[in-house]
Amino acid sequence: MQSGSFRLSLKFILPVALVWALLAYAVVPWVERQTLQWFVRDLDTRSQMLAAALQEPLQEYVPQKSQKKIAELFDRAVQDDRLFALAFCDTNGKLLYQTRTYPQSLGCQDAGWGQSLRQSMVSLPQGSVHVTESPLKVDGADEGKLILVHDASFIERRSADARKYVLALFAVLAVVMALLTILIAHLSWRGVVSALKEVLIRDARPAARRGPKPRNEPLASDLRSLLNEYTMDRRARDDGSRQWTPEKLRTILREELAGDEILVVSNREPYIHAQTPTGLQVSRPASGLVTAVEPVMRACSGTWIAHGSGSGDRIAVDSNDRVKVPPSRPSYTLRRVWLSKEEEQGFYYGFANEGLWPLCHIAHVRPVFRSADWQRYVEVNQRFADAVVQEAHTDDPVVLVQDYHFALLPRMVREALPKATIITFWHIPWPNPESFGICPWREEILEGLLGSTILGFHTSFHCKNFLETVDRYLEARIEHDISTISYGGKMTQVESYPISIAWPEADNGQPDVAACKQAVRRELSLPENHLLGLGVDRLDYTKGIIERFQAVERMLEDYPALVGRFSLLQIAAPSRSSLDEYQNFESRVRGLAQRINKRFGSGAYLPILLKIEHHDAEQVNRLYRAADVCVVTSLHDGMNLVAKEFIAAREDERGVLVLSQFTGAARELHEALVVNPYHIEQSAEALYRALTMPEIEQRERMRSMRSLVKDFNVYRWAGRMLLDAARLRQRERIMTKIHSHSRTSLRRVV
Template sequence: MKVWTRDVLSEFVRTKLDGYRLIVVSNREPFQHRRANGHIECIQPASGMASALDPVMRASGGLWIAHGNGDADRQSVDQFDHVQVPPENPEYTLRRVWLSKEEEEGYYLGFANQGLWPLCHVAFTRPLFDPDHWRTYRRVNERFAEAVMQEAGSDPTFVFIQDYHFALLPRMLREAGSNLVIAQFWHIPWPNREVFSAFPWREEILHGLLGNDLLGFHLPQHCQNFVETVDCSVEARVDRAGSEICRGGHCTLVRPFPIGIDFDEHSDLAESESMSVHIRRWNQELSLKGKSLGIGIDRLDYTKGIPERFRFLDRLLERYPAYRGKIVFVQIAVPSRSTLPAYRQIELEVDALAAQINLRWGTPSWRPIVLLKRHYTQPEMIALHRLAHFCVVSSLHDGMNLVAKEFAASRFDEDGVLVLSKFAGAARELKDAIQINPFSIEEGAEAYRAALQMDRAERGRRMRKMREAIDQDNVYRWAGKFLSQMARIEFPDSNDPDRREFDFSLTAEKALGVAV
């Protein structure tokens, strides 16, 4: 059975969404204009979500609404704030929404990332519930609602909203326009009902999300948490078995859609001749001859468990002296949200712990931890994947974590070991990783030792099974399954009595010869 590919997804959209408008809404834009060396260049920021939806937009000729924050974005749009993308072969429209510095700080850095982010990630960082941030968040959601309605007009339109930045947007759209099918994918976990009950604006957020026709999460557990939260918080008819919530004459389906990556892109790039340059540079820079390499690649975020993985290494070196001088752990920690206090604090902790462990165990010719705090290109990171004996994903809580999948996709040689937190969504799919409780130093240290001692045959068996799973459940399957479910929903103004009864998802996948 053929798997979903970029081409299959494009054909699916052309065949099954023909005649309908598609609008995607996200905070991050798929293309950004920046000034460089005296001229304006258009770049495509790294984003798994954008990788999945770009072929959908190209095939549909749709419209993508996002916050324009490139320093040359305003100079690159027309009078309607539109720009055609991709620049080399325009196939769809990007509509930019402009935010003031105050709006960006209140809505994005404030409410979304100091309120909702720590609330939904149970990582023991206290959320900040600021009324001013809340008002700004609501105002920005209104701005995006206005943009969607301006673009949609009266045409039957699918609106696909991305993530926790727009929890209020679905209800605003529902009340503003009738000829819309509205769906949203929530890319982060949903907490249990007890945790969410601490949220001061919980009813407003739930009311907003229940404006969706379809609401997707990564995992069934996240769906269950959301349904239970609604059942205990607002007046609604809740069908737990069918995962459907009806309120005020409108029903919302809640479904799991675990996101994937572009497997072929990573695997092919890892196998390309250009990798040799990056691999040689890493070998020279890290002095890896005769040493085992462990790696971690993350945003510098308190949910990722970076201090925990350093402590695992510290305990390994303490308990097993034979590894001293024989292992190098490289941590790429990409700076993130560095103006926020919690992020400055985690950076200080990571810096101090790396220095402490290097001082304790290091020698004039060897540092156990190499901490690199800057952005690296995709080829540079894939080269590091290729060299690693093991990769660590020690998230304290994570919706999915695509680094785990990217590591396995890069290992076309079917070697290397993945050490994976059981609290990352990816753990549900990647059963052949060494799974750990990241809060247990002993468990983490023993996982490192197991990874270093695992024989070649066992490494190959585990990696092969993980690669097969990632190839099958790739990012194009995620997008295709979500859009299949969206397309089954009847437009409020539709006169087609058979639309809802048509089992779109199965028919589409069977017709295209795609694995369900």
């Protein structure tokens, strides 16, 4: 037996042995006393019977003083192996008759002492004896007393034997009880292990759930509840105790995912290299995904796999299509995947953005599905899945799959890397089952996403929609209370992870807010005290730009005093401009801006300042700090990080956020002026209220929102997903160990 198993066995044996030793210590003296009493009572009875038998002949012999007959009588009596000696004393205490074995030290007692039967134990040099004195009466007169002496040394021997037997019995019982305790512990441990295996197998390998319930289902249920409570408690502690910073995120990787490899997959690359007459220029694209994920990768290192779309991207990479980024301080690897024009057209512009994008956004644009686009989508997903396998240096990396461009990739990676932990985050809304049912390949998309270990959405509402969609179109087991889906022998955890931004550092060198206000108004040829609203979006029909312009128009109609004093600066980064729907939308935006400017503009004043061009992060940040109002009127949005970026930029605690109720951000930023963008009058009133809001109210609202965005930043978003991944990986490893070592471990316990 190994020393560890021996020590484990001692934990069961020693307490039992100690209890039995204490019990024996208390019981053995009691047993000795009881044994002594039993034997003394036996001798008392024997003495009484013998005395009664000797009474009749002695009543005849004593008056006759027949010494010979008395001697013969005594000699016959002492033939009993217990009777040691006999004697007879007269009423004066004189010893008249005795056997040769009678101890002289006993002699005779006082006459008065013998008036009744007396019995006692007497210790002599040769050992203990039992003495009985029985009075002898003849015709009612006392003649003396008969003394019977029994050998009592056997009592000590029997007591010693009884002590040995009792101690031996207790020793045997202690051993038996210890063995029974170990056996019970063994069986109980086997039950616990079996229940734990059942919990892990049924959670991690959902195909097992379709069988009958196990015999230990109550214990398994308790363990499952305990694990869930522990997970929720630990998550609460993590959320409450951690200050989510890049360093803390790196600490999570070291502590929770020690040595684990992190891979990110997205269509949009975090840095684009453009070839210009002056050489390669590097820029970051206008993308909420990049805004959120890029700081995480700088904190975590790893590899980011993305489509290389820049004109200088091929020049910047090495022979393995890799380049270290960011350029100023490289901290992770960007692996570029190349797509042909035909592949990009079918995969990105076709199925992803003419099909899935309008399908998932309630913006009343009809989705377009083509078989050729679907085929390209499948091929490109496989291309990126192959790149993940190539970049993975282990068989169990942590893969972060980003957005709707790669709905099939989780299943493809799962088939190639079964041990991988795949976290898929869906950055756009998920529609209800009826809307999603439009897609001709709905089952394939759902099956692809269910290759994920964790599937994340911005809000619990989107999670609910996804669960209901799976329930409608796939034969899957759904646990609504713990938000899991079991399909194809694998389990997917569906969770809400509200995305956020990286909170700016205190000494990041940002220009003063007042200086930004002056500089931006000067650049836009606006008066110094001119009221400025700001919209920052991609030029996309889901962003509510048309409705925003209409709200400005209605406000100027209702409050003509603002004409000439207010302008809306709309930054609209060109996006998907090769698609007809986006070209038509751009024409509508330009036409509406021109009409409003023509109606309310005069001289150099324009109420709508439309900038359809790309702005880098620093330029946009200056505009955030210069604006009096930031207007976000998305018709349907997953989160919308513009709202949070505006809040983070305003350390002066000034400015007002007008926010669409159809964004994920509206579920968090309750101090914003939340509007229905389809309700033009409501949006116009909110815009006017924002422009006229007292400074003290602005500060109260902005202070509350800044505190929330600072605490619930992008590192918390990533940290929660990675912590959940770490727990699932740990659970899977425990299950594997239990499968391979449970029998050996159980034998070692014994």
